[in-house]
Amino acid sequence: ALMFLFTPLALGSFWALIPAVLMIFVLVPRIFNEEKVLQRDLDGYREYMQEVKYRLIPGVW
Secondary structure (H helix, E strand, O other): OHHHHHHHHHHOOOOOHHHHHHHHHHHHHHHHHHHHHHHHHOOOHHHHHHHOOOOOOOOOO
């Protein structure tokens, strides 16, 4: 997900940031839905979530 954000910046294409930001709004709900399914269907995932606090960006989120 970070690739979608930082690649346009590295290439100097600010227009490419528009779809990158939109992609973030698509990925975040998908992450929450996936975690809900994993909690329901995968034994031990709740304990794993308590140990690993960050979902996507270490130290941030």
